[in-house]
Amino acid sequence: MNSVIPAPVARQPWAMLAPLILLVGFGAMVLFSAAGGHWQPFATSHLMRFGVFLAMASVMTLFGRDLVRFVAYPVYGVILLLLVAVETIGFVGGGSQRWLxxxxxxxxxxxxxxxxxxxxxxxxxxxxxxxxxxxxxxxxPAAVLVALPMGLVLLQPDLGTALAIGFGGIVVMFLAGLPLRWFMLGGAAAVVVAPIAYFFGLHDYQQRRVTTFLDPESDPLGSGYHITQSKIAIGSGGLFGKGFNEGSQSHLNYLPEPHTDFVFATMAEEWGLLGGLAVILIYGLIMRWGLSVARQSPDRFSKLLASGMVATMFFYVAINLLMVMGLAPVVGIPLPFMSHGGSSMMTNMICIGTLMMVNRWNRQAPRSRLG
Incomplete structure (x- = not known):
């Protein structure tokens, strides 16, 4: 087979790429259905974005370990300055100031x-x-590196993104070997601060998201509408689903945002429990590969980098699935590689590209003796 398949193709991480391509393709089918059986405006752009960002991820694999180490602080500093710029000259859209x-x-x-x-x-x-x-x-120092961007993002306000930044940072700190008692103390402090943050730190719409999560049926036509309709869509799919392009909740506009935050509910209505389990399995295969890359890394920097990227993708998947099933407040976290949206695709493909890059470092480690 080595003589038949070109070497550049054979050495690609197909254990991750094959499930990823399958997931993106399946996501395009769901977006096709969410648009009422049309490729535009969701499915075509979804596939095009994936192609562009996959090329970007392939370019990332060419970066050397020393170069990536060298640019870590400058890259962080530049993005931090951009977050400051958002607060001063940022573009306001949808009631939030998040863009330049x-x-x-x-x-x-x-x-x-x-x-x-x-x-x-x-x-x-x-x-x-x-x-x-x-x-x-x-x-x-690590806490400051995490707290600064979290604080700036919370000012936008964007609670979901701030939590994603914090989760990735905390996972890296935990895997770096910091004492467990510090995390326990932090958790206890969070429990104490949570009520104060709820009453004095959250905006009115964020407070409504929390109360809606606790009792969505109290206002099924108002603040609880999103979660209620999502549960109906998922539950009505049953074991095998209603069939491709046969979802009534999304086609009749009962399900809000069927192509972004609630794309899993759109999928589950048409493909049922088996479709949902298949999607979760594919995510598991991708992240299992990412963790194997981290385990095989010969140095601490590479291990933490790979593990942190897996944690970032896991946060997206876990929070979105919990959200659409009513097990977490609605915080605007899309489902990776299935939801329509360039920002989510870009972030998760950066994570994929980083893992592919570390995987290449691992293959070269015995020859170059890097560590």
């Missing part, structure tokens, strides 16, 4: 910060002497 208007596109810097915070923490802990891991010097 560059004329030819609206740039959302917070999306870049999700993988950037993982990169900068991997760099920080990769260069930290092991003996200092249990000291405050391992905690305070």
């Amino acid at each position: 208007d560059l004329g030819f596109l609206h740039l959302q810097p917070s999306e870049f910060m999700k993988p950037a915070v993982v990169l900068v923490l991997a760099k920080f802990y990769g260069g930290l002497p092991p003996g200092m891991t249990g000291t405050w010097r391992a905690l305070i």
Whole structure:
């Protein structure tokens, strides 16, 4: 087979790429149905974006480890400055100030910060002497690196993105070996601060999301409409679903945002429980490959970088699935590789590209003796 398949093709990580391409293709079918049986405006652009970002991910694999280490702090700093610029000259859309208007596109810097915070923490802990891991010097600088972008994103306001940044950072800090008692103390502090944050830190619409999550049936035609309709769509799919392009909830406009945040509900109505389990299985295969890349990495920087990227994708998947099933508040987190939207696709493909890059480092490690 080696003589039949070209070497550049054979050495691609097909254990991840095959499920990923299958997932994106299936997502295009769901978006086709969400548009009422039309390729426009969702499915075609979804496939085109994936092709562009897959090419970007392939280019990322060419970056060397020393170069990536070198640019970690500058990249983080530039994105942090862009977040500051959002607060001063940012473009307002949908009641939130999250974008920079560059004329030819609206740039959302917070999306870049999700993988950037993982990169900068991997760099920080990769260069930290092991003996200092249990000291405050391992905690305070890392906490500042995470807190600064979270604070700026919360000002936009964008709670979902802020939580994604925080989750990726905390996972890297945990895997770096910080004492477990610090995380337990942090969790206890969060429980104490949560009521204060609810009453004084959240906007009115964010407070309604929390109360709706706790009791969506209290206002089924108002604040609880999204979750109620999502549950109806998922439940009505049964075991095998209603059939491709036969979903009534999305076609009759009962299901809000059937092509973005609630694309899983659109899929589950037509493909049923079996379709939902198949999607979850595919996500599991992709992340299992990512974790294997992390385990095979010979140095701390690469391990933390790969693990953090898997954690970032996991956050997207877990929160979206919990959200559409009414097990978490609606925070505007799309489903990776299935929801329509360029920002989500870009962020998750950066994670994929980083994992492909680390995978190439792992293959070259015995020859170059990097560590």
